[in-house]
Amino acid sequence: MSRSQYAVELCALLVDETYGELTSRIFTTLLRKGRLPIATISKHTRLTPRALRHGLAVLIQQNLVYHHTVPKGLTHYEANDDAAYNLTRSGKIMEIVESRYGPRARDVVQNLFLHGHIKVSDLADAYKSPQQPAVNGKANGHPAVNGVNGHANANVVSEVQLDVILVELLELGLIEPVVERMFRSPADTRLEVENRILRDEYNGEVKGKTKELLQGKSKEKLEEMEAENREWKSKVLKRPLNGVLANGVNGSSKRRRLSHSGASINGDHAYEDDGTRLDPNLVIRINHEKCAVLLRNFQLVEAVKDRIGETTSQVYAELLKRLEKKITKCQTPKTEDDDQDRPSVMTKDIAAWLPKSVNVALGIGKTAVDAPRAGNIGEMTGSPPFNRKRKADDLEAKADRNGSDDEDRPVVNGNGTTHDEEDDPFLDDTAVKPTKRQKVTFVDNVQRPEGFHTKDDRILQVKDHLFLLEHDKYGFVTKAGMNGHGEWSVDFENIIKHLREAEIDKLVLEMFGPTGHRLVRMLRKMGKLDEKVLKDTALMKQKDVRTKLAELQLSGWVDIQEVPKDGTRGANNARVIFLWFFDNERCSTLVLDHTYKAMSRLLERLGVERLRAKSVLELTQRRDMRDKPPDEYLTQTQMNELNAFRDREEMLLGQLNRLDEIVGIFRDY
């Protein structure tokens, strides 16, 4: 696998930023030279074997390096650049965890980040004895100055609470049990599986046909292994009692309360003892693949907010949240029965789970088609307040609406007529209501205060939002079935493709202005084009077209293909057609590369800023000072300097996080 220069640079910088110079040097060498044994690393880095072993131990602990020992005895090490890149995401992941499960869970996740992978019992120990060096770093030997402690103590987690938190995170998949396979590079694992199959089933011989069979089999086996890993419950839980587990998978009262109590965003949960205990010997770590799923969800919700509106995005967020448990990672290899397999969620579920604070009546648009309809309802049901409310909301919603939805809206309503038995919120409102209510009332939906709208209205309005989502150009949801007021699934791949295009468009517009953007869009839509055609379609002067295209070509966004009409291909042969083309894939790699470069520059800049503010930073890092608020001991000038540095640092890191989103869109999601 070849990585670009900037990707390597960025990974090296990230490791350096997090774990320091020694590890970074080893990691960079591995990244540049491929897999190496210790002796060779030592030759390349001039580090003593002792330092190397320590460094490698850290890297393996954090899963930044794969290792593989052949039976003969030599161990090879290989850099895991995905893990290195994931170091940037730690802040985001902690933010997600905090917003969902509260600061205590965030603390647990933070500890997991610090440790790389760790046994449950060790994690519990780390909490039990705050003096433990494992958690508190340099706290040992200097009990008077252990401030890290102070930090940990703020969120003391008892063993029981820890178990509950961990089970919850495990259930969602944010953390995963560690198996030995994770420390071997995927290629090694595959090779091993293949060899085993070869030995067991084919007696060590491969001929033409069996080779394909072998590949298929090893693939199956690998998938099996992965699935096995996901089945953590059976092995791990000591006493699967009533609590989260017994009815946790779908429709447990506990899960439900957790996931849509509005309080969960700010406050802690009451982590009560429900008898769930984890096996103390279980080794766990953060599951970055799953985290990427959550980050992708957030990205999609943002996109919906941009394109459709706030309320719709909230509905969408809820839908994605329902789905996320069934999605283990972002990029799944394509299979034939992909469309059938896609997890789906029902409208009524979304409506039920959506926090009460979301007013779904907002942001559903209707303009031209609405007028006669409203009259209709007025006649039939005689419920003017309802109508008035909706109209007011429309006015309000109009603000956050852009052009594309306006086109969609008639379609939404038009489509509604095809499923008239469940759609059509207005016409048969009163008629169907009683029966529907019985149908929709479900299990433990008890003490929900009846809000401004009845539950049925709510469902129908949610459905309107979903229709909006379905008919958007991006196709945020796709209809999967008719149960429970319609089932919805999400074709992530397609949406991400659209997002990528949008991102490229944004960049091209920014860099080459409206004309460049226009040309690129045309090339994308119409394929390979001759310059003349391009000129005519774009309604631009040939000279302008040429300059723009040359500009675009120089920076690699578009390119030319030569198609000779005959065999001679001289330099000034008029019988050659030059076709301009634009390739999304190519541009994706281009954007990615630029982003890596920008990210590594940001980190380098951060280093420079640190060096500049060194005098103040050294003060704040002093062991006796570092846990006191800096305004206690710094003078005004120093404070100013520190604040200026912190502002810059925040800006740089914030920008890093933003760029990471681009990387996510173009690479991971």
Place this chain on the structure above:
Amino acid sequence: MSFRGGRGGGGPGRGGLKGATWTQDEDLEIIARKMKQINKGKTSIFPVSDIHTQHKRGSNNIQEHPTGANVKRPKPMTARERRQVRHFKALQELTHRGPLYTQSTKRNVENPVKTFSEEQFNMQYGTDRKANMDPFTEGVETYSDRHAPPKNVIPRLSGRPFNKELFPEELWSTLEGDEGNQGRRHLNYAINRKFMDPAARMRAQRARLDRMEANGGDDIEGLDEDMPEIEEEMDDEYDDDEMGDDYNAEQYFDNGDDMDDDGDGGGADDY
């Protein structure tokens, strides 16, 4: 450009690369003259690209950069982003204070030298801080230096829980801290030996030689990369034998630190 295309290649005799001549480009001169005329002698160092001015003329939230560069400010951060950064920084700080972080040993951080080869690259690391300090700026140790955060040269693995079975076998001794113990054992031995009577010393030395032979045999069979370490060990011993190490002034100051570092790194020591 290849090496041949450099100064030599450009000369008239060689013919070399096309276009790589060192004569002056007249077109460029003309352009430069024109630009000077337009700007009346003043040219900004970072001229504003006209694409951007065209494109963004309508919006007035663009502030002119002092140097005239076309720099746009990113939009202000949202609360969520701030939280992300805060968490990231908190984690980073904890990691840096933790035992796994290793500080930089670069020779000059302020003025990094351009490096061309692996050797040069490696040269800039691994320097002894005390040997390379600048006596004019940072030389004198002050009282408050005792509060300076500890600097790890190698990660301190002692006291941390590890799951050995997940690591390759050759690192197990490192994780357990045996490696550090080796050094410690060696030190103890050196200290003890000073106070031994000659006969006992002979006996001990013989035993030691035997042991080393046994060890050496193992090592030859097993891991090559252990060799340098054994050499190191032997060097130290040699020094000890020579002069008892009493007059080595540098040792007097430095060894103390090294001992700490080593102990931290490997041994399961608790001082």
